[in-house]
Amino acid sequence: MKILVTGGSRGIGRACVEYFSSLGHSVAFIYKQSFESAKTLSEETGACAICADISDSASATAAAYAAYAKLGHIDVLINNAGISQIKLFSDITNDDWQNMINTNLSSAFYITREVSKRMVSQKSGRIIFIGSMWGKVGASCEVHYSATKAALRGMTMSLAKELGPSGITVNCIEPGVIATEMNASLSEDTLTELKDSTPLCRLGQPEEVAALAEFLASEKAGFITGQTIGIDGGYAI
Numbered sequence: 048m049k050i051l052v053t054g055g056s057r058g059i060g061r062a063c064v065e066y067f068s069s070l071g072h073s074v075a076f077i078y079k080q081s082f083e084s085a086k087t088l089s090e091e092t093g094a095c096a097i098c099a100d101i102s103d104s105a106s107a108t109a110a111a112y113a114a115y116a117k118l119g120h121i122d123v124l125i126n127n128a129g130i131s132q133i134k135l136f137s138d139i140t141n142d143d144w145q146n147m148i149n150t151n152l153s154s155a156f157y158i159t160r161e162v163s164k165r166m167v168s169q170k171s172g173r174i175i176f177i178g179s180m181w182g183k184v185g186a187s188c189e190v191h192y193s194a195t196k197a198a199l200r201g202m203t204m205s206l207a208k209e210l211g212p213s214g215i216t217v218n219c220i221e222p223g224v225i226a227t228e229m230n231a232s233l234s235e236d237t238l239t240e241l242k243d244s245t246p247l248c249r250l251g252q253p254e255e256v257a258a259l260a261e262f263l264a265s266e267k268a269g270f271i272t273g274q275t276i277g278i279d280g281g282y283a284i
Contacts, residue, residue, distance in 0.1 A: 048122040048264065049072070049074075049075075049120055050067045050074045050121070050123045051074075051076070051121050051125070051162065052064050052125045053124075053127050053128040053155075055078055055096075056081040056088060057081055057227070058127075058228055058229055059225060059253045059256045060076065060125070060177075061088060062256065063257045063260055064076045064088060064092055064094050065257070066257035067123075067261060069092075073118055075095040076096060077110050079100050079101075079128070082098070085098070095114070097117075099113075101128060101154040101157055102154045102157070107158045108157070108161050111158060121165065122172060122173060123175065123264040124159060124163075124172070125175045125260055126158065126159060126175065126177060126199075128151075128154045129150060129195075132147065132191065134188060147191040147194075151192070151196065151199075152195045152198050152199070155199065159206070163215065167210065167215070170213055171214045172214070173263065174215060175263055175264065176217075176219040177219075177222065178197075178203075178219045178220065178221040178222075179196040179221055180222065180223045180277055180279040181193040182200055182221060183200075183283050203218060203219040204273045207274075211273075216268065216272040218268075218271060220256060220260060221278070222251060222256050222278050223278065223280050224242075224245065224282070225251040226251065245279070246281030246282070249280065255278060256278055259278050
């Protein structure tokens, strides 16, 4: 398979690049700033690294063209690019709000719009959004983050209906608290509290999310579409 991963230089995105590459798939990934991390990942896996800010429509289009130039076609798009921010609702600035929308939602819209056109032409494809359990249950002091992740749920269901006749499946993965750099800044007390609130009493691993993405990309998941699948250790039950 030919795979394109956004936000692929770190965290869950990086795990997806490593996992799919280890299985012999051809992978390209998009990153925005982490040049050294992207360079190392590309060298280790053979995946093609594409530097682009896909929250900009023109840049997203250019990044998609670069991926097609490398891969020839795209079977699977994994929309992982995203940021988080912890702030009281009253302290969220206009810039905070717009940056969150642009990074977590608009980027997924722009790159998916471009890639889905060719998937429709080839009458096949897998589109996978990486959401968050906070898109389901909401997170205090993360209103803007939770809102963008909830929006991915709606995009998943709508696109599944629209693209299904073209043989394209669209699903959303909602991780819980995963041991990534994004969560490494949380205090030990906060992480302990989150673990205690998780029925399985531990953090998830990026590789576990990547394995779920690989299943949704496989033929075994050919009749699964429009679904939001939690991988959160039971937190959001």
